[in-house]
Amino acid sequence: MDVGHASTCLRQAVQLLLTVSGASSFSQASLIQRHWRDPETSARHPTLNPGLAREIYGRALVGDERPVSPMV
Numbered sequence: 001m002d003v004g005h006a007s008t009c010l011r012q013a014v015q016l017l018l019t020v021s022g023a024s025s026f027s028q029a030s031l032i033q034r035h036w037r038d039p040e041t042s043a044r045h046p047t048l049n050p051g052l053a054r055e056i057y058g059r060a061l062v063g064d065e066r067p068v069s070p071m072v
Contacts, residue, residue, distance in 0.1 A: 004053030007043050014039055 014036050018025050025032045046052050046068075055068050 001050075001053045001057040004048055004050035007039070007048040008050050010039050011043055 014032075017032060018036055021030075021032055024030060025036070027033065042048060052068060059066070059068070
């Protein structure tokens, strides 16, 4: 669950940097667009998804071993 929270915090921090940098930060020549794209892509992994992390953590606390989803 901590990893999901950290992922959210990282994405919010990078979004703030993008806002401060303006529209030019999305150009291919800008290094910051890569620093934005990488966390946004990796955040789609099930272990970094805060909603899934909360559900998995909650199920572990109560001993529910059923899978969260057939896709996970």
